[in-house]
Amino acid sequence: MATVAVENYLKHVLLLSEGGEELVSMGDLAGALAVVPGTATAMVKALADEGLLEHQPRLGVRLTTRGRRIALNVLRKHRLVETFLVETLKMDWSKVHAEAEQLEHAVSDEVLDRLDALLGHPRQDPHGDPIPNRAGKIDSQVYATLATCATGRRLRIVRVTEQSEEFLRFAEDSGLRPGAELSVGERNLVSGLVTLTRTDGGKIALGVAAAGKILVEPRG
Amino acid sequence: MATVAVENYLKHVLLLSEGGEELVSMGDLAGALAVVPGTATAMVKALADEGLLEHQPRLGVRLTTRGRRIALNVLRKHRLVETFLVETLKMDWSKVHAEAEQLEHAVSDEVLDRLDALLGHPRQDPHGDPIPNRAGKIDSQVYATLATCATGRRLRIVRVTEQSEEFLRFAEDSGLRPGAELSVGERNLVSGLVTLTRTDGGKIALGVAAAGKILVEPRG
DNA sequence: CCACCTATTTTGATTAGTCAAAATAAGTGT
DNA sequence: ACACTTATTTTGACTAATCAAAATAGGTGG
Ligand SMILES: [Mn+2]
Ligand SMILES: [Mn+2]
Ligand SMILES: [Mn+2]
Ligand SMILES: [Mn+2]
Numbered sequence: 010m011a012t013v014a015v016e017n018y019l020k021h022v023l024l025l026s027e028g029g030e031e032l033v034s035m036g037d038l039a040g041a042l043a044v045v046p047g048t049a050t051a052m053v054k055a056l057a058d059e060g061l062l063e064h065q066p067r068l069g070v071r072l073t074t075r076g077r078r079i080a081l082n083v084l085r086k087h088r089l090v091e092t093f094l095v096e097t098l099k100m101d102w103s104k105v106h107a108e109a110e111q112l113e114h115a116v117s118d119e120v121l122d123r124l125d126a127l128l129g130h131p132r133q134d135p136h137g138d139p140i141p142n143r144a145g146k147i148d149s150q151v152y153a154t155l156a157t158c159a160t161g162r163r164l165r166i167v168r169v170t171e172q173s174e175e176f177l178r179f180a181e182d183s184g185l186r187p188g189a190e191l192s193v194g195e196r197n198l199v200s201g202l203v204t205l206t207r208t209d210g211g212k213i214a215l216g217v218a219a220a221g222k223i224l225v226e227p228r229g
Numbered sequence: 230m231a232t233v234a235v236e237n238y239l240k241h242v243l244l245l246s247e248g249g250e251e252l253v254s255m256g257d258l259a260g261a262l263a264v265v266p267g268t269a270t271a272m273v274k275a276l277a278d279e280g281l282l283e284h285q286p287r288l289g290v291r292l293t294t295r296g297r298r299i300a301l302n303v304l305r306k307h308r309l310v311e312t313f314l315v316e317t318l319k320m321d322w323s324k325v326h327a328e329a330e331q332l333e334h335a336v337s338d339e340v341l342d343r344l345d346a347l348l349g350h351p352r353q354d355p356h357g358d359p360i361p362n363r364a365g366k367i368d369s370q371v372y373a374t375l376a377t378c379a380t381g382r383r384l385r386i387v388r389v390t391e392q393s394e395e396f397l398r399f400a401e402d403s404g405l406r407p408g409a410e411l412s413v414g415e416r417n418l419v420s421g422l423v424t425l426t427r428t429d430g431g432k433i434a435l436g437v438a439a440a441g442k443i444l445v446e447p448r449g
Numbered sequence: 450c451c452a453c454c455t456a457t458t459t460t461g462a463t464t465a466g467t468c469a470a471a472a473t474a475a476g477t478g479t
Numbered sequence: 480a481c482a483c484t485t486a487t488t489t490t491g492a493c494t495a496a497t498c499a500a501a502a503t504a505g506g507t508g509g
Contacts, residue, residue: 012465012466014465014466014467034486034487035486035487035488036485036486036487044466044467044468045467045468045469046486046487046488047467047468047469047470047487047488047489047490048466048467048468049487050487050488050489051466051467051488051489052465052466052467054488055465055466066474066487066488067474067475067486067487067488094340097317097347098340098343098344098347099343100339100340100343104339108337108339108340111335111337112332112335112336114335115331115332115334115335116332117328117331119320119324119328120314120318120320120328123318123319123320124318127317127318232495232496234495234496234497254456254457255456255457255458256455256456256457264496264497264498265497265498265499266456266457266458267457267458267459267460267497267498267499267500268496268497268498269457270457270458270459271458271459271496271497272495272496272497274458275495286457286458286504287456287457287458287504287505
């Protein structure tokens with residue numbers, strides 16, 4: 010069975026390749042896993058020997074079919090566990106990522122299936138992140154962000170792509186969670202400021218970096 | 230934080246000392262952890278250096294207060310997780326031990342508290358094993374077993390002290406689960422055979438070793 | 450008391466995962 | 480073409496946990 014470290018490496022390669030076929034650089038991978046670059050290189054060579062990913066020296070890595078299968082299963086565990094923690098145990102959505110980071114390696118496939126059924130086969134987790142189904146199919150729809158969408162239109166938040174506790178607490182306090190509706194008032198590319206108007210009329214100011222982490226779709 | 234291995238060693242020392250103050254032998258400890266004796270010796274020395282247990286060379290080990298505190302917390306996680314798996318996820322009681330063996334190391338204290346509340350602060354797990362409370366207090370009542378109790382009296386099963394999947398499936402199939410009522414017909418110490426009579430009149434034959442794993446109290 | 454048996458400890462290796470720091474390969478610009 | 484910068488790889492070392500096999504300490508029986 011894959012160790013905790015192996016599962017984490019594979020999952021992060023999957024997340025960093027964002028569905029596409031691009032190579033993931035060693036620097037990005039090492040950064041995501043919080044290890045020094047040499048460590049990532051060593052591990053990647055071992056995983057390549059195991060046939061779980063393909064390593065193009067000095068360019069980067071890409072998952073093989075086998076590696077991707079494992080990574081999707083871990084990601085499914087992660088996101089279903091997050092959903093369970095919020096829906097069933099009523100935990101705060103800002104804290105469940107850290108918990109799931111551990112539990113994703115301890116939950117068996119059998120428990121996974123039962124959690125999935127208990128929760129009614131959810132398609133998104135509490136952050137709006139898509140949950141791969143049992144077959145490994147994952148919704149990879151591309152959405153606009155608050156940094157790129159048209160201004161003035163009515164929007165609905167579909168996803169918040171940032172796991173840090175501080176950011177999620179801020180988003181929660183500002184009413185910026187999946188399902189919330191709002192519109193972008195103006196966007197000043199020089200100052201890097203985005204102004205939002207909530208349904209209740211409240212206004213919120215956000216930097217473009219933060220705005221880019223909030224995915225939206227036209228309300229309809 | 231204590232590693233998975235450390236948590237397992239401490240928990241097994243606790244289980245093998247059965248509440249009392251007796252020393253746990255290296256052989257028993259190594260056997261319970263499925264490691265060779267030399268490995269247990271090495272680990273025990275490290276844990277003694279950490280102040281988590283007391284090692285009397287060639288005699289055995291005993292938990293310190295700190296070690297016992299950690300062990301009880303792990304045991305509480307194990308048994309609450311088992312209860313959750315059976316009560317909420319409807320898993321078979323014969324399979325939950327193996328699952329809990331992993332999850333006991335991945336569940337945080339916060340998740341533990343919420344599980345406890347969700348389940349209504351249970352005092353026993355699905356096998357009748359007592360669940361330590363948050364303060365670390367654990368019910369250590371001593372019960373008779375089907376191998377030692379008086380014959381002819383009406384009894385109620387309170388606990389099944391064996392975790393193996395095969396044994397628990399057998400017990401399940403024979404109606405021998407906590408709460409079930411029965412009496413011991415006769416016990417032949419020569420042949421080592423114990424004959425039970427269920428409430429429904431059904432008779433079951435059992436070896437003394439197996440009978441000793443089923444704890445009972447007089448029905449009342 | 451001494452030889453023997455058995456549990457325990459010691460010794461020497463191994464594996465997985467990691468870091469620090471030195472070496473190297475690939476651009477980039479001049 | 481050459482010097483520079485930067486990402487990546489290599490090298491050497493370390494920790495936690497383990498096993499196999501040799502050494503040893505305590506009883507136990509005669
Ligand atoms: Mn993880
Ligand atoms: Mn998520
Ligand atoms: Mn365990
Ligand atoms: Mn149990």
